[in-house]
Amino acid sequence: MKRDATVFVPGVVSLAASSRRTLKHGDTFAMFDEFGDVLEVERSPYGLFHYDTRFLSQLLFTIEGHRPLMLSSTVQTDNVTLDVDLTNPDIFVDGQLVLGKETFHVARAKFLWEASCYELFTITSYSASPARLRFALDFDADFADLFEIRGHTRARRGELRAEVRNPAEVAFLYDGLDGLRRASRMCFSVKPETLHTGRAEFLLELRARERRAIGVTIHCHHGDHPASDAGFFGALRRARRTRAAARATIPAIESPNTVFNSVLSRSSADLAMLTTETAHGPYPYAGVPWFSTAFGRDGLITALEMLWFDPSIARGVLRFLAAHQARTEDPAADMEPGKILHEVRECELARLGEVPFRRYYGSVDSTPLFVALAGLYWQRTRDRATLQEVWPAVRAGLEWMQKYGDRNGDGFLDYGRRRESGLRNQGWKDSEDAVFHADGALAQGPIALCEVQGYAFLAYREAALLAFDFGDRALAKHLEEEAERLQSRFEADFWCEELGTYALALDGAGQPCRVRSSNAGQLLFTGIVRPERAARVVNDIFAARFFTGWGIRTVGANERRFNPTSYHNGSVWPHDNALIALGLARYGHMAEALRLTTALFDAAAHMHLRRLPELFCGFERRRGKAPTLYPVACAPQAWAACTPFALIQSCLGLEIDAASETVRLRQPRLPDFLDSLVVRRLSVGESRLDLLFQRQEWSVAVTLLSRAGNAEVEVSL
Secondary structure, eight states: OOOOTTTOOOOSSOOOSTTOEEEEETTEEEEEOTTSOBOOOTTOOOEEEETTEEEEOEEEEEETTBOOEEEEEEEOTTSSOEEEEEEOOOEEETTEEEEOTTSEEEEEEEEEETTEEEEEEEEEEOOSSOEEEEEEEEEEOOOOBHHHHTTOOOSOOOEEEEEEEETTEEEEEEEOTTSOEEEEEEEESSOOSEEETTEEEEEEEEOTTOEEEEEEEEEEEETTBOOOOOOHHHHHHHHHHHHHHHHHTSOEEEOSOHHHHHHHHHHHHHHHHHEEEETTEEEEOOBTTTBOSOBHHHHHHHHHHHTTTOTHHHHHHHHHHHHTOOOSOBGGGTBOTTOOOOEEOOSHHHHHTSSSOTEEOOOSSHHHHHHHHHHHHHHHHOOHHHHHHHHHHHHHHHHHHHHTSOSSSSSSOOBOOSSTTSOSOOSSSOSTTSSBOTTSOBOOSSBEEHHHHHHHHHHHHHHHHHHHHTTOHHHHHHHHHHHHHHHHHHHHHHEETTTTEEOSEEOTTSOBOOOOBTHHHHHHHHTOSOHHHHHHHHHHHTSTTTBOSSOBBSBOTTSTTOOTTSSSSSOBOHHHHHHHHHHHHHTTOHHHHHHHHHHHHHHHHHSGGGOOOSOBOOOOOOTTOOOOBOTTOOSSBHHHHTHHHHHHHHHHTEEEETTTTEEEEESOOOOTTOSEEEEEEEEETTEEEEEEEEEOSSSEEEEEEEEESSOEEEEEO
């Protein structure tokens, strides 16, 4: 089957191994191996990237011409630094041992800050007498565009050259075809003994127990935007203080379960690392390595799942997307007035238009999700200033839904790309084979996905409440009527009695794709499902064909295109499960919400760094076997990182109404692995609450530990 090279993620290199070490700050990310090196592997996204361009494609540290021995390697729990401990191997010359192993200890510490990669080598001699050590760094920069790494073939590239600028600095310069100069400057704090454009060699004379430090900094220059020239320790202090200050403003969750705490700590650190400060506020970039940029859908769902815990994310997402909302038509970018952004890129291929993603709008669900988030954010915060700012964008999004979003006039939001270069599928399952009929045939457009109708229903309902509060009673009434009409049409056209669930989609001829999918489970989150059918959907997604013991698959195991190792047709996506869990709580299916929560936390406990990845394979859970990793999944991924927080919300049945300053807990429960849970500094309007939850046999006891303000807590058992 032909794949579009502009969107294809290559499967020739596995990223699932625990050897991957990931760092990110702002628009810069890096992937190293466990040694802290970058080795050149075809189609591999290892290296140092800035604005989706690789500014460092090779970094190899050797001792006396050999790779060192690994002692330890870990990204710290706050995700700021990578710490690696190494030692020398036995070194032989002409068969004679000239340097015994473990004579020297090498500590590597590295982090990213303001478009630069800082690294400190600390070498300690444990020789009983003075000793000499020779080590080297080999390095290179290819300025490969991320889409090249993903498989895009280029007819020609810009001009690349390297130069030694002084005895302690090498520069790589790339004059792109887009007219932008990109540069990598590699600076050494200690002058190497020899320095070439691809290699630095050091010779150290160390006394017994002497320690020597050598700093290496790689500055990424992108056009007229200079990189920071701060020193290692100054930049590290700023990085840690900034990260700590951000975490101090959000609630804290405590429990006696150390594994649970570890999962939450990593998730919180991942989300902080992925969140980038923009001119419009914080925005969670989608994931490393393939999607380290602003995506509309990903940012919106991340904000929705974190809304109860940290509404500042939603504020930044709403302001950023409102500022980038489409105002004109551009078929090459699938752009129409009022439509919300799908993806933004600043790499060379995007700037040249060789791929359509510089400002790309090929997402059918970003716009209704934007409208829905605006309404939910208002209910959560009563932040009138932000809502007044984005209200014109909300109105424009509603107009897009009714003018452009329904291509064939059947009353449903649908999609179809306007150029062959665009995405064939434009829902969250956007791989080419993700939408199909029961016989396996691919659906032809325009395609109306079932969960998108749920998003639209939620958007109309929330926008109606927002319009009412803003004094537009006529618009509120109209939107309520639209929601009712949509719900009625949806139940009539999407329900498949023989399946006991909703069709995956309607194709361009109005024929339902009679496929059991997790998309139907997401409908519960939106509230479009009538209560009498919700129970049947729940029974379906917890049948053996869906529920693996680690989570719910994207499609049922009996479907024609099911494959547990596929991207969208049988894998398990944490964010998908989180939305389903929120829907389970909405419809009062708390036993299933607890079951799903336990499954996902069990899966996280088996993952490297206890980090939930973008997705993992949909194999059935077996005793003594961990979840099977998907080879090119992003990790960290924003909407996977926020999954544990959404699962907690679902178990507690937690809702926050800022207007009445009330926390509502509907049938709160805790999974069996949690005896108690404390949520501190939960914001409710102008109030702050500390709440203690203690599991009992069939319910949860809720205790108000402290309160600053007038907020109330309502518990419905």
